[in-house]
Amino acid sequence: MRDLAAFGAYAGIGVALPGTLLWRALAGGGRSAAEDVAAGLALGYAVEVLAYIPARAAGVPLLVLVPHMIVIGTFIAVPGLRRHWRGDVAKERMPGWCAWALAGVVGYLITWSTLHLYRVPIAGAYVDMPYHLALVGEIKNHLPPTLPTVLGERLSYHWFVYAEMAATSWVTGIEPTTLVYRLSTLPMMAAMVVLVAVIGRRLGGRWGAGVAAVGVTYFLFGPVLQEGVVFPSRSMFTAWASPTQTFGALLFAPVVLLLAGRRRGWVVLALLLLALTGAKATFLPLLLAGLVLVLVVRGLRREWAVPAVITMVCLLVAHLVVFGRGAQGMAVAPFATMRALWGVVAGVRMPELASVSVGPLVVLTVVHLFCLACVWGGVAGLGARVLDPPVLLLVGIGLAGIGAVVLLGHPADSQLYFLESARPYLSIAAVCGVLAARRQPLVLVGCMVVLGAGAAVVASAVEVSGGAVVVPYLVLGVGALVLWRRGFVLAVVALLAGYGVPASVREVVGHVMPDEERRERLIPKGALEAGRWLREHSSPGDVVATDLHCRFPGWRLCDSRHFWVSGFSERRVLVEGWGYAESTQSRTELFVTSYLGVPFADPARLAANDAVFRAPSTENVRHLARKYGVKWLFTGINPELGEFARLRFRNATSSVYQLAGR
Structure with missing residues (x-):
């Protein structure tokens, strides 16, 4: 109980409060209090990490509190800043049904965490959890950090989330084990849900679009065409297994929110991007790709060129300073993701897998893109709205994420994190596309979802070998082509989404089912x-x-x-x-x-x-x-x-x- 109270007090008063005040003063605030607090939490984390690094390097880690104290004191003392404590009273209020829907998603994530992490003994937790713990201990005691398990080896890794946990441990006295295995990513997960909804509402024009974007982001997955063979559309359920991804995603969301709005808030943007240099390696390249696409399509404009330049500078800082020019095994390796999948499909092992011809890999890539279209096919409905710069930014981020999965390879398949990083923004773009093409018969749309789900169930139930498993999809594909030619884009999108419904239901239900798997104790009891x-x-x-x-x-x-x-x-x-x-x-x-x-x-x-x-x-x-x-x-x-x-x-x-x- 003491740890919960200390953690809540520090996360709320020490991080979220000064971050919210800065967000309102420097970025103009958002359209709702929920947006201010969620974005403020992300900004507070950025300030905390950027303050902890010099504080720890100087040997006085508790100096991390100084910036937060200065912010709070300044906003109390300066009369012109006091209005930011209550925010803009004219702000739009989030509808009750929307708030309950988002609370339900957060509750679902907490339930999932409870069943699959909190109930699991430390000795049986996911293999990477001790690695995260070791890095927190390293950065709690040393800067610059090295790899704690190999003396003297440079830590060429995105380690800022561990600096956040180390700072929290110093301030609150909470054990790093408790932070890594129980507490730290909870507020990050909750704030991310709110920010996805807020960006969806801003670009979709209504709160329903925000809730739909959250639904697609967290609960819609590609179809499973063959049992045991998954064409990855990734999920957001790596919150505990990859705190770097969770932390980076939270810092990245307000960056997109700023770029999607009229007010840039250059200081806030620079702080968030600087924190992203060491938060997660996937986000800055995706952002740069999206900004370049906007500049190429819409022309050289200051409001997009300046963020592109800042992003490029931060990317260079990340490469040269944080990662020391290391790549951690990431390499240009076209079709690497599909090569690994072919190993599962055909039972080919290393090193023979390295010499597989390109033919089957191209086929698997096409199938993979089809599975991704089942999740994000709504993008096809954007039409002329795709030229809207904020929407074009999301599309560019999404295309870069998909392209990275096709073109890059990593010994541990870490290229898939690019797609996971792009998932929320592809989902928001898909929802905007559905809204743009919404003037179509709802009965037809509903029937297409049912037909798609039925085809997926039939395909999974029929015990056949080879390509016969795709027959139900091909039959309905002919009908989809006819509908597409007649302009019923939304009906085709609904059919594709229907293909993914059965697999999505199994995935969503599976995450909140009690885990009866007996985990082997790999860490001795003492x-x-x-x-x-x-x-x-x-x-x-x-x-x-x-x-x-x-x-x-x-x-x-x-x-x-x-x-x-x-x-x-x-x-x-x-x-x-x-x-x-x-x-x-x-x-x-x-x-x-x-x-x-x-x-x-x-x-x-x-x-x-x-x-x-x-x-x-x-x-x-x-x-x-x-x-x-x-x-x-x-x-x-x-x-x-x-x-x-x-x-x-x-x-x-x-x-x-x-x-x-x-």
């Missing part, structure tokens, strides 16, 4: 206790060595996504897990080998590290201490180490040793 003991009895600059590298020690292939030693101890480890290191991702050959099969980049270091645990001796322990500055050893039960290092902590599963003379 690991958290041992890690926290080490944190309390060591200094942030101390280096730890461990022989824990592989999530599944018995496997022939080492899954090196092992991060909980660093995560629980908040200490840098000589070598723990290297699966997400730039030195690993950059050496991975797409479709030749998995990045999980790439060995550690420095074999000599790994050998010296592991020798201490496998064959401890005075010489190899001294070597580790002198060459790498190791002060602590974290392992399981290894009594032989007691002859060469001092045992300081032990429970049923974990031991912590301190090197002699330390």
Whole structure:
């Protein structure tokens, strides 16, 4: 209860309040109080992160509070600014039914979080959660940051959300574990729902358009043409698994909101874009693509050229400063997404997958685009409205997201985050297209949805092989072509959406069904206790060595996504897990080998590290201490180490040793 109260107070008073005041003063505010608070929360996060970085670098992390205190004090002291506390009394009020609808979506997301995260023990949570925790610990104690699980390796990663969590931990005293696994992304998720609705309302002209945009964004997915084979349209349900995506999406939404309105708010725009440099790598390229499309189609205009220049500068800052020119394995690799999918469809494995011909990949790409059209086919109804610059911006963002999925490749399929980042804006554009083509018989539109859903059910029920599964779609496709030629665009869009209804219902219901899956305990029961003991009895600059590298020690292939030693101890480890290191991702050959099969980049270091645990001796322990500055050893039960290092902590599963003379 104490953590909830502290978190709520800080998120509300320390972040959202000053952000809302700045949003109203510098950006002119929005059309509703909900818009002001949601956009203000995003702006507050941006200010917080940009303040925490120099504060932590100076060794005084609590200085992060200074900008917020200055903002609140200034808006109290200056008479001309006091009006921003209550906002514009003439603002449009969100209708009650709309507020309840959005509250229902937020409630759904909380229910999903409760069932699939809160009820799950930390030891059985998603594989990346300890990685997020380790990065929070790193940025809580060090700037500039390095990869905490590989001593000395540059952190070429979007890490600003971890700076936000670290700042929150410093101010509130809440454990990073609680923030990562329970609290931090909740307000981000809620504010994102509101902002999608607000942008939809602004471009669609009514609150119903905003609610519809939220519905498409969160609950409409492409059809499943073959069980087990999913043509990705992505979802917004990575909120906990990828806090970087959640944080970046929230910061990006008010940028689009500003660009979609008449008031630019250049200072606010610059702050948000600067925060996006390290929030998530996908958003700035998408924005630049959308702005370039507007400039090409509508001509060189200041209100669009200036944001394009700012975005380009921020993109260069991200590439050179945040990522250090690293790409984390992302590469130009046309049809990489479809190549991975072909491996599932045809049962082809690496390295044979790398030599698959282009023919089937092109076919799968066409099918994938068809599945995306089932979600966002409404864009076809925009007609002449597509030339409206704000709508054109959304279309450009969407096309860039789809293009990235087709043209880029990554060892862990991270190119799909481009499509997820574009999802809200494709959804808003699709809703605007439906509204533009709405003067068509509603009965016909409803029948098309039912026919499309029926075709999808029939296709999934018929046990056939090969291309026969698409027969129901082809039959109705002929009718759709006739309707299209007669100008019934909305009816065709409804038919396409109908194709995705059964899969969407299964997906939506599945997210709020109790998860009965038994998760294997991959983190020992006493690991958290041992890690926290080490944190309390060591200094942030101390280096730890461990022989824990592989999530599944018995496997022939080492899954090196092992991060909980660093995560629980908040200490840098000589070598723990290297699966997400730039030195690993950059050496991975797409479709030749998995990045999980790439060995550690420095074999000599790994050998010296592991020798201490496998064959401890005075010489190899001294070597580790002198060459790498190791002060602590974290392992399981290894009594032989007691002859060469001092045992300081032990429970049923974990031991912590301190090197002699330390």
